[in-house]
Amino acid sequence: MNLSLYQKLAWSLVVIFCFICALVYGWSKQLEQTSQHHGEQNLHLQLAEHLVQDNPLIKQGIYDYKALENLFHTLMLLGPAFEFYFVDPQGKILTYSAEPGKVKRSHINLTPLKRLITDPTITPLYGDDPRDNNKQKIFSVAPVYNQDSLQGYLYVIIGGEAYDTTLNNIKANDSLWLAVLWLAAALLFLFVAMLVLFRFFTAPIKKLAAGVSLIEAANYSLTDSKLSAYSNKNNEVDNLGRGIQAMLTRIDEQFKALEQSDKQRRELLTHLSHDLRTPLASLQGFLEVLNQPHRQLSTQERQHYLDVSSDNCQQLKQLIEQIFELANLENGQVKIHPETLNLGELIYDCVAKFCLTADHKEINLSVEPAICDFTVVADIAKLERVLSNLIDNAIRHTPRGGKIIVHVQDVGSEQLYVDVSDTGVGINQDELTAIFEPHYQASNSNKAGRQQGGLGLAICKGLLQLMNSEINVQSELGKGTQFRFNLPQKIKA
Template sequence: MSIAVSTSTDKIIVDKSRNHRNKAVSKAVRATRQRLQTGSSAPAGFDREMLLLHIDAVLHGAIALPLLVGLISAIGVYLSEEPGILLWGLMALSAHAVTVYLARKAKQQNIGAEKVAIWRRRFLASQLLMGLCWAIFALQDCGACGEIQFALFEGTGLFIALAATAMGTFLLRNALVYTFLPVVGALGFSSLTTGDPIHVGLTGILSLSLVFLAFMTERMNKANVHILSMQSEKDDLIAELEVAKSMSDEARRRAEEANLAKSRFLASMSHELRTPLNAILGFSEVMSTEVLGPLNNPTYKEYTVDIHRSGEHLLNLINEILDLSRIEAGRYELNEEAVNLVEIAEDCIGMVQLRARGKNITIEPQFEQAMPSVWIDEKAMRQVALNLLSNAVKFTPAGGEITVKVGWTAGGGQYISIKDNGPGIPEEEIPIVLSAFGQGSIAIKSAEQGTGLGLPIVQAILAKHNGQFILRSKLREGTEAIAILPPRRVLQSLPPVEDAPSPARRRKSFA
């Protein structure tokens, strides 16, 4: 039997062993969403990132402070003509070397969250050491030069150092205060002990400047933390999108595998189902027509007619399911040829005419004349017209009217329109009846229920022809179904090609 073919491969089409992947992906999505909702942008959550940025800033700007110290030392030696300030310069450079050494050592190590506080204290201690050097510079004196001149030199150097430190250490909270608090303390102590008005004024101005710059560096630090939090949220959102895409891809893959399994199952079962159905139809028809002898019981004859009708209904259902399955699997091939659309409409009207007369339904054809042929699959287009006409006859009440039109579209294509004056379809149910196995409320209440596959097959066949299907309907106003073929399917009549006259005929015509 054909059902036994490729059963081993069909059993493993849907791989259920991958459920654990979906669980892991779902867990990642929940964790990411929880991080976003619990506010991971708290400043405490970015201490490590801020420390790493500070380390990079120290290493990149390692040459700036030595240049400033060297310039101050050179000017101090020029003004005081004393080598003592050079000793201060060496001390300041040594303190700065400690900071650079710590930065390089921290860069080489992988600083974890548990070591952030330790390294932060180390860098603050190095800044305090540098602050002691600046305090020593503030207490320098010059006997050979003027007092005001040297005080101006000290104040300028301290203010430049204050600004440079503020710009270079704002990523490390409180670093500016640790650096220049010893300077303010030294100047304040000098002012109290000596009563020098110049030191008093310098202390006040430097203190106000320190407060202002400390406030500004704190604002800059918070702004940088906010930028980091926004970047973190963006990364989390990107991660969540990637995880969601992974879930979507996995779901799509599983759906494709399930669809493939369905197509293989239907393909293998088609022969197994049709073979006994053909036997049922054949024997029931033989019995109903009494070919082998009369049936003495008339009830048995009615039963054979019911068996034949039910078998035909089941065979049509199988054919529709297989057609839809082939279309979805992309295996529905068109056998195209030149066909007249009016002839197809006339043939389909003849097929349903007997049933329409049984319900006293009038079918009125309205065909445009001299319609050229179209390049289509005749069997498929006949199925489209027959499905639409069968639906119209099915849902049109007794004594109703059906109008069948074949004509031109505004763009140069051709169309078949089938309009009835039946109960119609509510507008909100039109998407339902256009979906596979979808039925509207009128169809459900009707005694002649279908499978809900006719209109989806019509849509799919027209889509294979690059056409369009339009369903217009309103409750208690009837329904109009329009099948449209594009202009490129129309075979326009071309003038015959005339053969070029021979030279002898050309000379004769000139003569």
């Protein structure tokens, strides 16, 4: 059975309170009874001795037990709280005054009697009750001698059966009021204790609820409103507070991420609109010129317009392909198929594709080391895309007469590092972390490269992340830029 915090507190309080009440009540009753017996026994300690000294029938030795029984009967009429017994030196009850069947014992234990005679200060001391085989009661005792010969003991029970019956009747009349008083006191204590305890335990919950209300009023923004610190790991309310704080912090981070994503999406749409509008407008303009029947164009002009229109179509195709490629990367729809390949062969294939463009700009495009015989594990198509993008980006940002080097470095840790460095215009240091964002164009970028739409580096980073690789960049304005990424090396057996 699962109990709530409130139920645990309530039941614990009731059980502890009942236990304490029972303990205190039992202890107080025991203390009361012991004190009562101590006082009564001390008060009547000499009663038996006085009776022996004041009654010639007892003082001179007992032989007429019938007469002694009559004496006991008379004494009980005068003092109904006492019971009188005469026992022999072995503890046998010789005579008494009681109705037939009342006395259950024939013998009593003399040890307590002898102890009290020897040391009267050890009260309360209990002796056998002749009228009950299991009870003991306080008593008064005196030895009876006849010419220095012990005849027996006068054994007086203090608070006999008649006394107990009368006292119990009186207590029965008072017990109802006593029970009512105890119940009222218990309920009052329980009520006050529960109020104090519940206030103590619910104060943190009230504080937590107030903090959550403030954050709700602030539209769940944690900029101006935060929950108080909760440091006690063993407290349920503190654990709840920390959980709510962590949840709100996570929600706040997600809100900010959504806002940033929305901002980037709007910027992406703006860039895409511009990048698509430029070649479309150019294409539309040249096609309109070519479509004018009244305009006489030479063969050279017509061919030029067709070449420009074809370039614009190719630019549109590349841009749309990049957009779809980047969208697939962000959606996790691109799959990697790693295989073992010769890195040098792939690099030389990529360099060969850009040799004519590099020669046209008089750029020296080289590979180091020249004999690049390294085996790696990667996705061939994705790695070729990365290398092509980096080399193309380097050519577009390297001026005429510059140098581009594709360098492979073996650091001996089962990893190869590939560097694509150029002697181009370089990038500002404060822009290095942003160049991998879609459609970001560095402030000093070659505007002739605008046709790429700023998606190439973002695609490179996404593809390398899928291959568990990381790309880094170092650059200095006017001196060039270096892009570096790592690949797992296939160790030859």
